[in-house]
Amino acid sequence: MSRLALGSLTVSPLQAALPEKEAAEVIAYAFSCGINFIDTAQYYSNYGLIRRALKLTSDPEGIVISTKTYAYSKNLAEEAVEEARRELDRDVIDIFLLHEQESYETMKGHAEAYEYLLECREKGIIRAVGASTHHVSLVKGLIRLKNEGIPVDICHPLYNMKGFGIADGGEKEMAEALSELHSMGTGIFGMKALAGGHLSISPEEALGFVLEKPFIDAVAVGMQSREEIDANVRFFRNGRFSKTDRKKLQNKKRVLHIEDFCIGCGACVRRCASGALRLTETDEINPAAYGDFTSDFTLPVSSVGDGKVYRAEADDGKCVRCGYCTRVCPVFALKIY
Template identity: 40%
Template sequence: MKYNVLGKTGFKVSNICFGALTIGPLQRNMSKEDGGSIIIEAIDKGINFIDTAQLYGTYPHIKEALKACKRENIIIITKSYAYSKETAKESLEEALREMNTDYVDGFLLHEQESEHTIRGHYEALEYFVKMKEKGYIRSVGISTHNIAGVKAATKINEIDVIHPIVNKSGIGIHDGSIDDMIDAIKEAKNKNIGIYAMKPLGGGNLIHSYDEAMDFVLSLDVLDSIAIGMQSKEEVMANVLKFEGYDIPKDLKMKLSSKKRELQIATWCTGCKACSLKCGHKAIEIINNKAVVDKEKCVLCGYCSKYCKDFCIKII
């Protein structure tokens, strides 16, 4: 396993980060025991970095996994939508309590769009910085789907880590191209800000071009680590082999490709119709101001995701 230093944090992290979203209630809704066993498998394979968030509901899964390893050997970064001292305090206390840990390695402001949204959450950021001084948090930062978010965070001295969306097609980037995003990341990297990417497979929409998609992100020397969701021990094995530069055995590839998947529309969909208008298979219609998928017509091409400005569409 390759390890990199996560910018000014000094953390030595595996270049593959376990994205905990997919095992939780927002996607596969695994039990804490089943989800925890997959995290343990990842740790056994050399992955020492876990990405989670208050929203994901996966703290119990991580707590379960931590029973089988030394806490100090694992880097855990979480996120919340906290905007005030009170909401930041609540989100930190929940994370410490639910994961049964004395500290988190990073706390990020979740899904920041620009300098304006960061300003709106600045009281929470200030609280996280104070908790960093007290040792309850080891680094602070933001996650973002926006180039403007990366640029704004780069200007803030207190920011240690940025978690941006990066994939070969630019799926989920709200305000520009993947090239624009990489340019912004380079500016942050020049200031020694730690960078770990999200959504290398575009929320599952690039799963059919897995090798090409992963080769793209792995070729970017500005990324310290890449968070990818994994829902089985087989997926852990395949991703570890890929990240280490080995071929994935044909039988493992076949097993993963035969996995039943479906198009999922997130609850925050506003029914803007962009996806339904672009779906050549007429598999999406708008019902009660929300996109609804006809599973009989959907061929899981993922093309519709390119047109969703709010990143509501994923293949799980």
């Protein structure tokens, strides 16, 4: 597998929302450049794009696909596995993870789903199982599970040089836990090495920091264009970005934008694992913005219950631009540009 994994969220509906043909061509281009590892998720709604990209590829079977699900029950896990096999047009899924797990306890809460993934692994329908996370506690939880004899083949943690986005600790705590888990035989592929753009100002230092860690087997990097793929492939081959590549990366800071017509329902606040969103009181009410939604959605006054009007506000320092919150907004007020 290539150490550089293609993070597929960036071209998908939750982020750039490229037209399907264009997105599939970008993915296929990455495969043609030697990236043979792609990260996706049931939540990303992009299996169709990947299937289309695989059809454009000379060796589709040589591409390693990692996906993940929020399933907590056996039925939901079964649906997730069958959806992936059907939509990706694959009999065997290489890596299937539980998505955004937080601790030993959340893994226990998802035990039925995990057991189903392990059954599929026994049958050869899945090759490797594990979990993705923003939490040090989960990595420690995976160590505990392994000590109990439960297989954990792969961990997909958020990890970067400044610890941006790690929900319950810093870089050092995460590194210690990952190092121990890796020494027990679990493969580790990181995410958010550039912290959603916060570390793009020094991309060589940020990526180099992660890649030199002996416990990091691969790193998923979100890429939206052929240019970005070329730049990253060059970096992973020779450890350097050209001046032009570096400048483009530095200028490409994405931000989470919250539209004025946010109705303060709080769904995004509950969804954000990084604690980057909160509701703040506002005096501004634009009745026209609410008009279309009053019959279908709860007004902000009742979402908080104190008679005041709220809007979502983001703490840019905490937001890792994953785009997960955009999917839960009932009025499509959240966008990543």
